[in-house]
Amino acid sequence: MSPSAQRPGIAVPSTRISRLWHLGRATGDLAAGIGVKGLIELARTRRSDDPARIVLSPAHTQRFTQRLARMRGAVMKMGQLMSMDGSDIFTPEAAEIMSSLRERAEPMPMSQLTTVLDREYGPDWNQRFRRLEFTPIAAASIGQVHRAETRDGRRLALKIQFPGVRESIDSDISNLALLARTLGMAPSGVDLAPYFESARAQLHREADYLAEANALETYANWVGDDADFFVPKVHRDLSTTRILAMDFADGVPVDQLADGRYRAAERDRAATALTRLAMRELFAFALVQSDPNFGNYLYDANTGRIVLLDFGAAVAVSEDLIAAYRALARAALADDRGAMRTAAIAIGYVSGDDPSAQIDALLNLLSLASEPLRSPGLYDFGSSDLFERVYARGREMFYSGVFSSVPAPETMFLHRKFMGAFMLCRRLRARVDLTAMLSSYLD
Template sequence: MSQFSESRGRAVPSQRLSRLWHLGRATGDLAAGIGVKGLIDLARTRAGGQPARIQLSAEHTRRFTDRLARMRGAVMKMGQLMSMDGSDIFTPEAAEIMSTLRERAEPMPLSQLARVLETEYGAGWDKQFKRFEFTPIAAASIGQVHRAETRDGRRLALKIQFPGVRDSIDSDIANLAMLGRSFGMAPKGVDIAPFLEEARRQLHREADYDAEAEAMESYRAWVGEDRDFYIPAVHRDLTTRNILAMDFAEGVPVDQLAGPDYRRAERDRAATLLMRLTLRELFEFGLVQTDPNFGNFLYDATSGRIVLLDFGATKAVAPELVAHYRQLGVALLANDRAGMRAASIALGYVGAHDPDEHIDSMMNLLALASEPLCKPGQYDFGVSDLFERVYHRGRALFHSGVFSTAPAPDTMFLHRKFMGSFMLARRLRARVELSDIARSCLV
């Protein structure tokens, strides 16, 4: 068995007070980076109902992200989500550094890892394995992944949760809410409490590896023996609430197809398959893997299949919500403004009694966002500036304060998945006949 030294990882803060201390240090770095003048400006923009704009130096941003990366857990997960739209809150330079949270997390030291393994598998746990690689092959916000081989020859990937992460979720979310209020990161009049509550529930589910194993098996049953996709099997005898054991799968992160070693045809095919899968998840499975991290998809060049990983963020979608999205999709394809209006009211995008001009603004935004769905033939994501156009128009509407309602918190994770699929297709510079895919899934 290979080992790594204590210096290769720092312990995950697992007690509430220690996590509060680390978050306080991170907040201190943030406040120091903003300065007195910046704090006054934030207070002014908050009072005026405008979005906050944080001016951070590169050094203070690195300190802030280092602290979040060391904490792991809900704090790091929310930092990752915040960094996806960092240009709205941070300067471009700070947003670039914040984006590193999506690719980094520190592994836990060997002593902490050993305690987790002994707690979950018992004394003498290593006797079950022919080989266990102590150096993790991946680390994220909630856990890290190790390769192993059992005595009976099974080649596995073991996803091992950082200690204390589950118990810290509630306090982390509460502390983040306090931080958001302090820095005015939501516009005046917008109640973010329901969205933080939905995030809290989702994070608890992500931290329950028994639940993830069930979601993985349910999803695997929907996909079946597919020539285009592979979902590793769960090994229940080695799976606990804090360790998820699954088949080890070969492959490279799918976004590497954007590199010079792969042909355009491979990029187009991968993006087409994943776009079709995104729509099937919602309209056929009613079960959506909502984490847009590119690392959750591997490309196996030998078989040509895409490996699907990480089902902790999988959500079952209520049939009535699916029906509302189907109604909206059909209306968008037909340019049916009355149908778009009815579906938008049902989804909570607009209120039934909002002024017509406000509803028209939302209809125009939805029509713009549906450009890839409605444009006949191939849509070239590589040259599209749609994300920027939707982002800036949507941001202006969001902060305008003209709407009387907000969509159900459940939609937040669906939007996250839709955006992630779009960004992956753009990363691959892919051309996809999305209109045909949409019609086949909706009609």
């Protein structure tokens, strides 16, 4: 086996106290970077229609993201979600640094890496490979990916889980819940506990790589021979609960199509394909890959295909919930407020006993968000300010006390999925015919 050098890594903190300390340091870096005026501004914008804008220096942003990257696990996952469309909250310079969380974490030290390999494959693991590159090609919140070639010539990507991350999920979620309560991240009367519990259960599923292998194979069967996508094959003989072996695939994160090297036609095609796939996941597969991280989709310029990665966050959707969203989509296309009200109650957005003003406010928000569905032909996300309007209105409603309850936690993953598709279309300045695309799933 021919190894490559690895830069020194930083051990993953594994105890609750050590992770709470790191989280406190990261929060302190963020608060110091924002400053007193910035904190006052954030408090003010929570009660207004004006978009929040954090003026954070590159130096403070770098320290903040480095701490999250060192922690890995649930805390880094939350940081990745913060970075998904940071241009609306952070300055461009800060948003650029935050985006690094979507593609890398601090690699684990060689001692931790070899400990995982020894435990999962046995002490003679090196006999299985002709080559294993010890420098990871990618690292995220739960594990890092290494390029490898087996003795029989298979070119693989090995997703190797950080030691201690699975064991730290519960403490991370408890620490984040404590931080959320301390900072007042939700209005009074809104209980975020079910959401944190749902996130905890999902992260435990993501940390089980054999469960992810099952989801990947199920998903590949659903995708079939779709010419727009490539789903890597699982290699079971080298996969365990903490190592996932799959085909190696080339490509760049799909959001990089936004730079000047790619034509508008390529951006439109990629955005259309992934939006269509999101609708197929809900209405046809009943299996949604709910992690919107752009790094989970690689664009292969040589083939024009999109490589689909990371199925740890695959969530099965019940038939009743699918039927309710189908009814909501039909109502939104027809701009039928009565039918929208019925569907919103079925999903759990509101209760039939809620005050009419509260229900009307929710229906107005749903009608606003469905603007692209009622726009025949290509909707130009690049020239639309819909995201800002929905974001501002939704935040105002959330903190105004309009909602006396929140929908069931399982809807959170669907919201995350479709918000990710929306943000990708926006990032790529794509033109997508959502009306025609959705209509085919509503018959």
